[in-house]
Amino acid sequence: MKANYGYHDGSGDFFITIDSNLCTGCVECISSCPADVLEMITDDYDDVVAAVKDEHRKKIKYSCAECKPVDEQPPLPCVAACEPGAITHSW
Amino acid sequence: MTTEYWRWKEYNWKNPDIDWKDAKNITVGVDVGSVSSQAVIMTDGELYAYSNMRTGSDSPESAENALDWALKDTGMTLDNILYAVGTGYGRVNVPFADRAITEIACHGRGANFMYGPTVRTILDMGGQDCKVIQVDEKGKVQEFLMNDKCAAGTGRGMEVFADLLEIPIEDIGELSFQVDEEPEPVSSTCVIFAKTEATGLLRQGWPKNDVLAAYCSAMALRVVALIERVGVEEDFAITGGIAKNAGVVKRLTGYLNLEALQPKHDTQIAGALGGALFAQTLAVKEGKVPS
Amino acid sequence: MVSIGVDMGAKNVKVVVLRENEVIGKALVTAGLDTEGALKEALQSASREAGIDYDEVGNITATGAGRKDVPMARDELTEVGAAARGALFHFSDARTVIDVGAEEGRGVRFNAEGRVIDFVINEKCAAGAGAFTEAMARALEVPLEEFGPLSLKSDREIPMNAQCAVFAESEVVSLVHAKTPKKDIARAVHDAIASRITSMVRRVGVEERVALVGGLAYNVGFIDSLNRDLETEVLIPPDPEYTAAIGAAVVAAERGAKASEGGENS
Numbered sequence: 001m002k003a004n005y006g007y008h009d010g011s012g013d014f015f016i017t018i019d020s021n022l023c024t025g026c027v028e029c030i031s032s033c034p035a036d037v038l039e040m041i042t043d044d045y046d047d048v049v050a051a052v053k054d055e056h057r058k059k060i061k062y063s064c065a066e067c068k069p070v071d072e073q074p075p076l077p078c079v080a081a082c083e084p085g086a087i088t089h090s091w
Numbered sequence: 092m093t094t095e096y097w098r099w100k101e102y103n104w105k106n107p108d109i110d111w112k113d114a115k116n117i118t119v120g121v122d123v124g125s126v127s128s129q130a131v132i133m134t135d136g137e138l139y140a141y142s143n144m145r146t147g148s149d150s151p152e153s154a155e156n157a158l159d160w161a162l163k164d165t166g167m168t169l170d171n172i173l174y175a176v177g178t179g180y181g182r183v184n185v186p187f188a189d190r191a192i193t194e195i196a197c198h199g200r201g202a203n204f205m206y207g208p209t210v211r212t213i214l215d216m217g218g219q220d221c222k223v224i225q226v227d228e229k230g231k232v233q234e235f236l237m238n239d240k241c242a243a244g245t246g247r248g249m250e251v252f253a254d255l256l257e258i259p260i261e262d263i264g265e266l267s268f269q270v271d272e273e274p275e276p277v278s279s280t281c282v283i284f285a286k287t288e289a290t291g292l293l294r295q296g297w298p299k300n301d302v303l304a305a306y307c308s309a310m311a312l313r314v315v316a317l318i319e320r321v322g323v324e325e326d327f328a329i330t331g332g333i334a335k336n337a338g339v340v341k342r343l344t345g346y347l348n349l350e351a352l353q354p355k356h357d358t359q360i361a362g363a364l365g366g367a368l369f370a371q372t373l374a375v376k377e378g379k380v381p382s
Numbered sequence: 383m384v385s386i387g388v389d390m391g392a393k394n395v396k397v398v399v400l401r402e403n404e405v406i407g408k409a410l411v412t413a414g415l416d417t418e419g420a421l422k423e424a425l426q427s428a429s430r431e432a433g434i435d436y437d438e439v440g441n442i443t444a445t446g447a448g449r450k451d452v453p454m455a456r457d458e459l460t461e462v463g464a465a466a467r468g469a470l471f472h473f474s475d476a477r478t479v480i481d482v483g484a485e486e487g488r489g490v491r492f493n494a495e496g497r498v499i500d501f502v503i504n505e506k507c508a509a510g511a512g513a514f515t516e517a518m519a520r521a522l523e524v525p526l527e528e529f530g531p532l533s534l535k536s537d538r539e540i541p542m543n544a545q546c547a548v549f550a551e552s553e554v555v556s557l558v559h560a561k562t563p564k565k566d567i568a569r570a571v572h573d574a575i576a577s578r579i580t581s582m583v584r585r586v587g588v589e590e591r592v593a594l595v596g597g598l599a600y601n602v603g604f605i606d607s608l609n610r611d612l613e614t615e616v617l618i619p620p621d622p623e624y625t626a627a628i629g630a631a632v633v634a635a636e637r638g639a640k641a642s643e644g645g646e647n648s
Contacts, residue, residue, distance in 0.1 A: 004234070004235065004320065008241070009280065010508075058544075058545045059240070065581045090320070242546045281507050282508075282546075282547075283508035283513050294415070
């Protein structure tokens, strides 16, 4: 299952997509995130997978601001930490 | 008292062909949304009764009210129900629930029952959120997106316009087609800015119906952007309150260049229905159904 | 030499007349449907206050969302550049300017010459703009000018869950129903918008000192919340809504001077 966490508002698309079919539950992404945005959950189909915390889903544009500056920069910590490539960002 | 143009009718329904006393597996799904709450009762895999009400300020009470209303005149009580699943925004506050399941999974399963196993993409336009869900032939979620951060593309956004234009919300769809020429969509996505824009259009002398048309198109376009993020695979179905607004639905399917499946039941019950279906399975799994 | 800066905003037209780096006339006219008429009126009114003849004007520069619709302007300047130059006009030690108007918010970092280093803009969403506080004041039934002072009376922090202004309106109404004091709700509203503006501006890197301009610079409640969030004391210029027009006038003077130099040399 691909979970798109985030939103689309007047100012743009702000989604973090986590593919639970790829996620191995290694928790590397969680420790890599400086803003403590990610957590492990047991989803509705009883898979233990990474997810964006509820309190960040409506403000990830702001929560992720630290790693998402205006200029170009190296891969995001969470994306870089995820070996199976389960995490993608929309913006 | 001032007129509340956003207010829609609450109601309940029961299947006259079913005698629940013959049933072995009786379950309920309760969807406590931010705006509306539904309870769906299933007997041996069949839809037996449901209710649809406005959510009050208290989630547990709204869940109980929805259940009571679905049970009304059936002779059934909570004691007859083997398994209850809570879903929706207030799912953890359903006092009689045996388990809480997210509305995403419940919508997938509910839509699979309502529209049949060919449905692959479900758009749910609720009171305070908008969801795009892709499911397999069993109704299991393959991909989802939920936008509950922003009011644009939700029932709440439409309510704001019903109030602004002083038009009952149930009439908006039809009135939005009573225009000489289809106007340009309102350019602002944000409901607050769209409201300012609409006020400006009215001041310029635009008829109300044209403003409605412009807003319905804007809402449709915005939802199209969300759907395209996930991708649309047919068959396509729309659930939730806005599914009843032809002004948005027809424009939306027009932009996507496809048809939406016709619903067999009230489009607002999909989540609760999915909850009741999960409950059917769980009741068997947990040995609650007498053999 | 006399120069003029015109800021064609979404709502208002602002005009500033500058002579030898001093503001000698200014005017603000609400545009409504007739932007052309409002522009003329603002130009006349500011020129009258300045006591100048049109012949004296060396250069006119336009900024703002409607800067293309200023036919008498000889050149234009982005809102970002105008905010930086306007902030620097008032405060030579400012290096970051936060500009929050009714419909947008922006953060700009610049150097000592007013050259823009980095900027970020939030538009098209009321959650990060002045419209958010306006909507909340309305929901709370408090006049906008009393909303900021009311917030200062609160000593309690309550979080707001909603980001969207439409959903926040409902949240404010439920807080009122739950008998939450209005002053605490007012503070929650200002804390919420300040926190969004702070996160936005951090993306460009906040360099001291920080100036705040635009309509929200009049709101003491917002200023208080913003100072707490940024852990600094923001600088507020006099007549903050004229900052962009001043920035445009400063640039008009510079470009006018360069053009006349060039003219003499040729």
